[in-house]
Every structure is written in C-alpha cells, then in structure tokens.
Amino acid sequence: MSKQEKISRKRQLELTATQLFKEKGYTASSMRDLANEVGIEAASLYSHIKSKEEILRNICFRMADEFFAAINAIDNEPMNSMAEKLEKYIVAHTEVIAHDTAATLVFINEWKHLSEPHYSNFVDQRHRYEKRFIEILKAGIKRKEFLPIDEKFVVLTILSSLNWIPHWYKPGGKMSPEEIGRQLSRMLIDGIKTGHRTGTRQH
Amino acid sequence: MSKQEKISRKRQLELTATQLFKEKGYTASSMRDLANEVGIEAASLYSHIKSKEEILRNICFRMADEFFAAINAIDNEPMNSMAEKLEKYIVAHTEVIAHDTAATLVFINEWKHLSEPHYSNFVDQRHRYEKRFIEILKAGIKRKEFLPIDEKFVVLTILSSLNWIPHWYKPGGKMSPEEIGRQLSRMLIDGIKTGHRTGTRQH
DNA sequence: TTTATTTGCTAACGCCTGTTAGCATCTTAT
DNA sequence: ATAAGATGCTAACAGGCGTTAGCAAATAAA
16 A cells, blocks of 8 residues: 555544543553454554554643644734633634534543653643633733633633533534634523623632 | 442542543543552453443533532522523532532543443433523523523533633642632623613613 | 440452454455 | 555454452451
C-alpha cells in the first residue's frame, strides 16, 4: 500500500481505539480488543503503532492542540467586551468538542494514564488553557463587567459544563454546536432567571 | 476480633480502595495494590470481601443513596419558590460531595465497570435523580420564574458543574460546602453579570 | 477450657496483558 | 523484473490479573 493509505490505516486504528477507550476506558481496553475490532491479529497492530500508550498520547495531545488552536484564533479578532470574548471562547470550545465527542471524552477521562514526561506535559497544557479563561474573567471583573466572584471558581464551573457536552450531544440534533455554545454562555453569564436585577450584587 | 471491629476492618478496605480507585481508576487498581496498601496479602482480602466489584458496588450505591437522601429531606420543607428549592437541592448535593470527594469521584467515573444487573440499576437511579431536578426546572418555567430554556440542558449543566467540585474542593478552604453550593446556584440561576436586565422580561 | 469465628498466610489456578521475533505475502516504485 | 516497503501472520515471552483451596494462628464466646 502507499504511504497515504498507511496513514489512513493508522488513522483507522486511532479512530477505533478512540471509540473503545471511550466505551470501556483505556485500561479496560486490550490490544486484542482493538485488533478484533479492525479484523486483524493483536501482534499485527505493531506494524502500525509503537505502543498502546502512543495511541492514547496521540488522541490526548491532538485534542489539546485543537482546543488551543480554537481560542488562539479568537485572540486576533477585535473585541468589544469581555463577555463577548468569553462567549467566543465558549463557542469555540463547544465546536471542538462537537467535532469529535469520542476523542474529547478520552481526552477528558483517560489522560491520567499517560506516563511521564507526557503526563506532566499534559497537566501543564491544561493549566495554561484554564489560565486563558481566567484572564478574561479577571479583565471582565476589572472593567466591572462581571461580578467579583472568584475567577478560578467561575472558570472551573464553565469548563465543567462544557466538558459534559460530549455525554449528551448528538450531531444533527436541534441545536448546532454554535447554538449550544451561545445558549450555554448566555446561561452562565446572564443566568436563567426572568425579571429585573435588584441592583449590583456582591457575591 | 469482635463483630464491630470486623466492620471497621472492612470499612478500612473500602476507604483505601476508594482512594486507589480515585487515583488510578478501578480497572488499573489491582487487588495486590489494595492488599499492599493495607499491609496484608492479596488473598487475605477475601476473608473480608467477596470480590473486587463488591467494593465498587458498595461505593457507588452508598453514594447514590446519600444523594437521594439529601434531596428527599428537602421535599418535606415548605418552599416559596422554585429558585429556592433548586438552591436547596444544589446545596444538598454539594454537601454530599464535600463530605466524601474521593467516593464521589469513584461514583462519577467508575460506575461503568459495574456488571449487570447492577449497571442498569445504577443508570436507572441516576436517571431518576436527574428527573427530580428537571421537575423543579419545569415547575419554575411554568410559574414564569425561569426562562423557557430546555430543562434537560439546564439540569445537565448544573449537575456537571456540581460534579466537578470534587476535583478542586479541599476541606478547610475559604468556602464551606454550603457556601459553595449557594455561590454556585446563585451563579447558575442569576448569572455572573453586573447591572440590570434589559427589556421585556417580567415578574 | 472448649468451641467457634475472625483474620491471615502460602501456593497455586487459569486466564489475560502488552509486546517481540521471525517469517510470509502483497503492493508500489524503480 | 527487481527491490523496497507495507501489512499481516503464528508462536511465544514474561508478567500481571482476580480468585480459590487449605491451613495456621489469634481472638472471642460458651
């Protein structure tokens, strides 16, 4: 086979493994499971990949790259308010998730099985990603756009809501990923209550 | 040893296993790991427990019971608004989480390794639990207390935020579990924005 | 003091794990 | 036509898995 087809074969392994890892978890998924799923022998997998962990590593870091790329693109756009920027971040994150919910779930649930130095690397990246959100919150609070609630608390709440999306999102549903992101950011930023505010609250 | 002491020995196993399952995941935690942690041989564990899965089962269903007990207690109290009831639910849920974050994480992450019929049983219970929240949302929307946003969407967002708490909560921090719950429900219900609402919404 | 129970041990079981070695076949490029 | 590479096979490895059998010592109840 040509080089291009080999890549697609390797990609097929990664896709199948993603599904497997998502359903049973990384540790409970065996190489024989994976081999079975693609119709070859377990030993034959090693013509295409170096190790089981290599697959996990590729999934995790490819997703990390996608999340970063999505919010990096936003930083170049002009922005009127921090609320607008936060919404764009949320929508971008949602779109990455919706684009591959299975890989996202593996990314979220299985990274702890990475070995060093990849483990620390991953933790670092996630920390930097969270910081990007925190900076927006801080700026918004400084501009009196947001209430002075602990930024880390808010960001973790936002990200946890986002990271639950792959559990229920189905492509082709009523809401597009963008609409989901918008709805979600409106809910988290504006709340779900009807009626007027009773003035500026402190937490 | 007396019967009372036996129970505490079994309890020690469960506590140690909880910590182990939380850190490495259920599948990646071996009985030899657990035995090592409590200072006995792996085979000796079976003088106290029937199987590895029994431990997981106990953790998962004990937590499920606690979550249900917490919101059941609330339904007997008089309630002025759905927002108030929702807040009490959220605070109650947060308090159960804070009481044992490790067990909560196992409850959230490892239930999929339960075998039938326990697996289906668990899924059913969780579904019933979510419904309790959905009913509050529905009632609140009917009373025009909440905006007419898809209830399932809102509930999943709330619960995902709650279920992320064990990842960062440390006992003895600045906020008590109750304060965390209050803060969280205020944020989710009222939003994080300063200032007054615009427009047509009434109450 | 006898009896029953609890708690632990060693040894072992059958099975599953990720991975390697060595070889065959089939496809593509020269 | 030939060489190179891709793809797959069988066989096997060393080690880990959950669990059981059978026995010994300690402890508690009678």
